Amino acid sequence: MIERSHGDVTLLSFESLEAVPWLVHAVTTRPQNYAPHQGTGCEEAVHWRRRVCDILGMPFESLTSPEQVHGADVLTLERDDIGHGRDGRQDAVRFVDGLITDKPNVPLIILSADCPLVVVCDPDRPSVGVVHASWRGTVAGAAQNLVRQMLQSCGSDPARMRAAISPSAGPCCYEVGPHVRRIARTRLADARECFVEEGGRVLFDLWTANRNQLVAAGVPRDAIEVARLCSICDRRFWSHRRDGAQTGRTALFVGLRGRPT
Ligand SMILES: [Zn+2]
Incomplete structure (x- = not known):
């Protein structure tokens, strides 16, 4: 990933997504915590959300977030959803872990402390979607749902999509x-490829699981x-694993720039 510092904030971006001209995106880094509901420095989270929107040239007022319930459901954003979850999860778009938008200047924010966040965009019909793929979401097909929902609501062709984890x-x-692992085996056809055994430990390779799911949904490897x-x-x-329950949250911001007229 490409790392850039903007004074007090350091942001990362995916090399391959930078090539999409109308797409804006950023992954945040510590020490800032972007979760108003949890963790060290949470009272500053809304301030930092606003700051990242400014850096990206996106209107903070329209910042929208899914509730994130460790599920696998994804919804396409409607006009009434705009701004929900901006200041915290209490009024985020309920019951979903992912959102899709084709509306310019509506930034989405999604949070993680270890869980993969999957971004998919369609360069042909400007649209972008994100999903929080916890292990539960991963085995329930979150990434696959994201691609399917983009196809359904935006008519996107998976073969033309770009994605990032x-x-x-x-x-x-x-x-x-x-x-x-027992549960994953009942759900994932490629479970064998997604677990590594090492010195008596079982490691779940969420990156492979999500990448394979995107490939199975038609996104080129x-x-x-x-x-x-x-x-x-x-x-x-x-990291929830490393720092425990009081950990903050890393954020992924994505949005569509207004197209020049
Ligand atoms: Zn590691």
Whole structure:
């Protein structure tokens, strides 16, 4: 990923998504916490959200967020949703972990402390979607739902899409118990490829699981950028595994620039 500092804030971006002219996006880094509801410095979260919107040239007023309930549902943003979740999850778009928009100047924000965040965009009909793919969301097909919903609501062709997977718990560190693997095996056809056994530990490779899901949904493998940055061992990111319940949240911002008239 490309790292840029903007005074007090350092942001990362995906190389492949920078090539899409109307797309704006950023992944945040510590020490800022972007979750108003939780973690160290949460009282400053709205201030930092506004700051990142300013850096991206997006209107903070329209910032919209899904509630994020460790599910796999994705909705396409409607006009009445705009601005929901801007100041916190209490009025975020309910029951969903992902949102899609084709409206310019409506930035989306999605939060993570180890869970992969998956971005998909369609360069042909400007639209972008994001989903929070926790292990539960991953096994329930969150990334696949995102692609399917973009096809349904924007008419996007998966073969033309670009996708990216954010910094998140990597296969180097993300140890899980036997029940997680048992459940994943009932849901994921490629479960064998998604678990690594190492010195008695079982590691869940969420990056591979989500990438394979995007490929199965029709996104070309070489159009998927995996950040390959692990939030548990890379201290630029917040980690629930490393820091416990009081951890803050890393954010991914995405939006569509208004097209020149
Ligand atoms: Zn790691």
